[in-house]
Structures are given as structure tokens and as C-alpha cells.
Amino acid sequence: MSHKVLGFLTLLAFAPQVNAASPEVNVYSYRQPFLIKPITTAFTEKTGIKVNILYAKQGIAEKLEREGKYSPADMVLTSDFNRLLEITQKGLTQANHDVQLIQAIPKQYRANDGHWFALTTRARALYVSKSRVEANDQITYEDLATGLFKGRICIRSGKHPYNISLIASMIAHHGEQQTKIWLTGLKDNLARKPQGNDRGQVKAIKEGVCDIALGNSYYYGKMLQNKEQKQWADAVNIVFPNQNDRGVHINISGMALAKYAPNKQNAEKLMAFLSDEEAQSMYSALNMEYPVNPAVEPSEMVKSWGEFKSDTLPLSEMVKHRKTAYKLLDEVKFDL
């Protein structure tokens, strides 16, 4: 058995050690590393602080909770608001009152107590077929449940965080009962059962499976830049719904300072950097998102999709209805 013990010891010796000598910052990320790598590289070049990233799609909040006060995590990046609020509500974050950060990010995009900050916004837009749907900005989310779109809609799983947020905002505006009726109508209008990702729905429109789909705004730009997917994007118009009433549903990507951050100062530097002009314009240019920093213009491509009115429902109001949204999806068997 001794060789096994030896094996474990070797293992520990080989394990990447946290080196206190060189400055670094540890990031737990729900966002894919390849999305943020160029931005963190710019940060390292500027400050000499190394950025270590651990990416996972699920379970980061749970991991952080288990690790407790000896957690190596300094900050958390999320790709939607529900997850961001989840970690703050679990008490896994601490306040960041950095002046530069507070000046860069408008009030509605950060917590009053400094526990979370938005970095970018994105609209839950509609992708409509150029050839089979007349372009207009009169469409509303509510219309998707009416007879007009019978058998013409495609959507990814209702339980994806992006759809959960939209449904939660519907509950905030219309109440649980009305939202359930809306969900039932939407489900009846689906051309096929929920599947794939947002881009897959646009591909389905191109192939004629359906005429209209829900998708985040940045995918439009990403598809246009991909040689294979450009033809999908060319088959659709991007439409921002509900322009004559409350505006299009907005979600955010965001960040928070971990409660027991061992490299707190470095994390604060990175957070400030991410809200600053250079990083914000990179977010827009590379990921096609809308910067939260009002001093930063969206990239040319993002601007070309036009101005639009956004739903001003506070994010914290929306997130209250998250669990109800899950419940309703089960009740109408949305994904089945």
C-alpha cells in the first residue's frame, strides 16, 4: 500500500501551488474562458497581475459555499443575473466600494450595497425570418402566444437561465396566472419541442423549420462573424420587441467580490479594470454585448442593430420570480 501513499504525495507535489510571490487574482467564472481571455490578458499586461480562471457551467456557487473561508476565489464572473444574485444571497460575496467602479457603472446596474456589479447588458431579442415575416417593431413577447404564430416559433429549453429571466420578468409584469396562460400559448405555438441553443434556432429559421425565435442579441454579431453561420444570420432580422410599451427584456453579465478573497486588492483592481473604457469596449467589440459604462460606445456592429427601448424593471424585482418561473415551466410541461 505504501506506493499508493507515495503516489498521493507525488500528486500533491505536482499540484499547481499558489505562489504568493507573484501577484495574482483567482476568478471563478460561469463564462467561458475564451470569451474573457483577451480582456484578462490586457489586464495582466497593464498591471503584471496574473489572472487564474476556473470555469464551470454549473455548481460554482455550491463549490464556493463549501470551501468557506479558505476558498482561493477572489471574484466571480457570471453570464446572467440570476446566478449573480444567487451568490450574493448565499452570503458568498463582500462589498466593493471602489470609487472608480461606482463612477463607471450606473446605479441600476449595481447593488446599492456594492455586492454585485453588471458588466454588460444584452437584449432577449426576436430573430424573425426575412422572407416569411414582415419586418416591424410592433411585435411583443405577448404576441408569441397568440394564434398569429401558430407552429412558427423555435426556442431553446425553457429552463435555460436566459429564458428563466424572461419568464420571471413576465411574472413581474403580468402576475403568475397570466404568465402561465402565456407560457401555454407559447408552447402551443412551437414548431418543435425546445432544444439546442440560441444560434440553433436561427439556423432552424434559415432551414424553414420555423419563422421566429427568441435569442440573445449578441449571437447576431457572432453569427455574422462566423463563416458557416453567416448564412443563418443573413436569413433573419433582429427585432427588439415591446417597443411601444415597456421595452425589450434585458439581462446582464456581471461580477462580484468573493467574501473571503485572499487577493482582495488585486481583485478590486481587476473589477475596476473590467468596468473601465478599454475592457468595456473590448466586451462590445469581441462579444457583441452592450457596455454598462455610459462613457463607452457599443462597437460599430452592435450599433448597427439600432437603438431600442429597454424594460426598466429592476433586476432584483425580476429575480424574485425565478423559482415561480421554474414551477410554471414544469406545470405547462414546456420542455416535454
Added chain:
Amino acid sequence: MSNNKWLIAAWTISIILILPAVFLLLQSTGSDTPLFEHLWATVLSEYIVNTIQIVVLVLLFSAFFALPSAWLIAMCDFPGRRYFQWLLMLPLAMPAYVVAYIYTDLFDFAGPIQRTMRALFQSDVAVGQHWFFEIRNVPGAALMLALVLYPYLYLIARTAFMEQGSHLFQVSRSLGQKPWQSFRRIAMPLCRPAIVVGLMFIGAEALGDFATVHYFAVNTLTTAVYDSWLGHGSLSAAAKISILMLIGVMGILAIERWQRGRQRFYHKYTGQNALFKLTGWRATSAVIYCFSLVFSGFILPVVILLSYAIDYASLNTDGQLGRVLLQTVWLALLAALITTALAVLFSFTTRVSSSASGALPTKLSSMSYMMPSTVLAIAVLIPMTLFENSFNDFWVAIGYQAPGLFLSGTTFALVFAFVARFQAVANGTIEASFLAVSPSLDMASKSLGKTDSQMLRLIHLPLIKKSVFTAMLLVFIECMKELPAALLLRPFNFDTLATFVYQYVSDEQLEQAAFAAILIVLAGLYPVMRLTQTGEKSI
């Protein structure tokens, strides 16, 4: 070592391996009746039906793929047999989510197959009115899983058929039984324990799969586990559903054991098998059968991956892949060695222990296999971080600097999770081959005054050598592909090939990580070929 020492070692290690599940159970005592009732009233019944359908279909497809091919390879001679015997293993090296991705891309409405069909046969039909077939459904997902899981059964059944030898079959034929009757009445019952082990692996993999069924938009009990935990925020409901699944599986296994009754087959044929030479249409069908399996489970996906890799070659040149490959191989190798050594320990303890409880360590240590991998990852963290936090507190209290998370923050956590998860794979393989070693050998060894360890070293290990290799191979390949636990438990800046591929697959951009996916497959190739060669020499 006396019996007791074996028992103590086996019990201690198996208890450590089951700790995550125990802690998860302890955490799950909270009340969640409303959530459970809600799930029950809405979606749970359909999830259960889907789950049963998936598992049953995967088992049927796998048996349909694996048993005939294993039989052909073990008993018959036909052109290409020498190559097919290891080619048929290759799909095992292919992660299911990669195959699923490739086939949906090919076969869904917008894919090239259906596009071509529409262009050829329905060019006059209006857009939106086309007939189309859906690949994202239960049979589709089951087919994908079976395509990469059948080699489990093939490998085990082939070895079992070989060890059973051809003379029994010849006797049966000489007594007037037709080939099919001999197969059904002689070969199958004799190989039943091995076949059940193979099917158990496949069933557990199918049950615990999340990535593939999710990709196919099929909701199963695993979906319910993830939903309750990550959506409704109830770890306790998630744990309860996991436990229900576990009970279901153990129930089925218990029925099988009860039905098998007290039959025992101590038979090991090590002579030269006389292969039945196939000619004419029989040989052609055998070749076509084996080739179509290899083609759809391996050749086609690899060709498509290669074409992706060439298309996106510029994106694959950041040079970190070599390091990732080494890390992954090293990790998988370590986990495979530990798991196999432990499996031998557990099975041997069962054998030499006089009481019935001697079999418990094997069973306990196999249980984590039934847990969905993400749940296992968090379950591993519960006891590990508790221990680390108390250790750190203590260290600080006596005036030293806190050492930090020296277990969960390092690759230790990964290796532990891999061992806990795949112990069942090694246990199953080794247990089955221990069962085939006649107890009379033990008695002879004892009567000649050998100790237990001498018996293990001199008698058992040489006899079960092939299974030890099999176990190591299976665990190695599993670890190469394992994803959810690796994602959550790996340290900073540490990737396995699977996690590297996944960050792109999760964005449905497999194309960009095609080269890394090919590396997963390549790393699995060598052990597969090596193993079949070893198997071949010893007969």
C-alpha cells in the same frame, strides 16, 4: 496478512470512498415536501418514463451491437477478424457528447442529410411544409449512447466467450443443436454473469448521462436532479431523487442475482480455440456487421472531427494542448492504477472473508457510480472541505499560517472523485473474473500452506491478469472522457482534454475544439490496441 487485515483495509478504504454519498444523505434531511409534490404532480412521471425508455433502449441497442460481434470475434474466423477484434473497441474512446453533437449536426432538419433529401425529393414543397424526421428524441439519444457504450459489453462478452472455449459449443453441435440453439442454450447462460456486468456499466452510464440527453432535449430523472438542485435550489430533493435512482438500480440487480440463484460457473478454458471458419455470404455479413459498427461509432465521427480541425486549424495553435494532454493522461493513469488496485483488494477480501459481510466493501465502494457526476463532485467537496477547514482552523490556532485547501484545491480532489466514481467499473470487471476462479484452487493453495497474500500473488493474479488489464483500460478511458466532476474539481489553470473541449461544446462550437477532441480519442487508442494484443497472446 490474516483475514482481518484484509477486512480492515477494505472496510476503511470503502468507507472513505462512500463518505461523499453519506454526507450528501446527511445534508438531504431537510424538508422539501412541496417541491417533491410539485415535481410529482407535474413532470416526474414523464421523466421516469423517459429514463426507463432510455436505459432499456440503450441496453437493447448495446446488446444488439455487442453480443453478435463479440461472438463472431471469439468463435469465428472471417476476413479482417484480427483487425476487427480491436477496431470494435474504438468507439469507447469517443465521448458520447461529441458523437451526439456530430450526429445531430448531420441528421437534424438543418443538417446536410435532410437538406440533400429535401433538395432531391421535395424540391417542389413549400418552405415549412416539408416532411422531416426528428433525431432529438428518446430513440435518437439511446442510439447515440449505445453507439459509444456497446464496447463495454463487447469487451467483457468477448473475453467471456473466449474463456468458455469452443469445445462446449462443439459438444452441443455434435448433440444435434443448431448454432443458434447452442448460442442461446450454452454460450449465453455460461456468460450471463459477465454479460450482466457489462449491461450494468452501460445502464449506469446511460442513467447518469446528462450531457447527451440534454443535447437531445430529452428530460430524464437526471434532469430532475439538476433542476431541483440548481433551479429550485434544493440539494436535499436532488439527493432524494438520486437515492431513488440508486434504489431502483439496486433492486434490478438484486432481482437478477436472485434469479441467477446459486448457479456458479467455474470454468476457464485456456487452450487453443478452434475457430469456426465463415465463408461466402456468412463471412460477408460478418464483415459488414462489424464494419458498420466501427464506421458509425468511430470512423465517421473522427473524419468529421478531422474536417472541423482542418477548417478551424488557425484556432488550435495556442500551444497549450500538449500540456493539457499530458496532464489528462497522467491523471487518468493514476486514477486507473489506484482504482484497479483497490478493486483487487475488495474482491480478494470478499473471497477470503468467511462472513457474508466481506462482500460489503465491494458493494459500498461501487455505489457512487450511480450518482450523477456533478452531484458527486459537490458530494466529494462536502467532507473534504469540512476536514480542510477544521485542519486550517487548528493550524491557525497553534500559530501557523493556514495551509489553504490542500485537498480540494489540488488535483487530489480530481483523482479522488475519479476513483470514487469509477471504482464500480473496476470492481465489476475484477469481481466477475474472480468468480470464474474455482474455489478448489484456494483450498489447494491453503492445504499447501500458502498465506493469503501468496495465494493472491501466485494463484489469483496470474489467473485474472486479463481482467486487471481490462479494468485499467476501462477506468483510464472513462477518466479521459469524464466531464462534470473534472469541471468542478480541477484546480486553477488546470484543464483536462474533456474540460477544454467542453468550454466550446457548451457554446455549441465543437468545431473550434475538434483537435482536442481528436486527442481524447487518440489517447484512448493506444490502451485499446495494447489490451486486445495482450488478450490475444494469452490464448
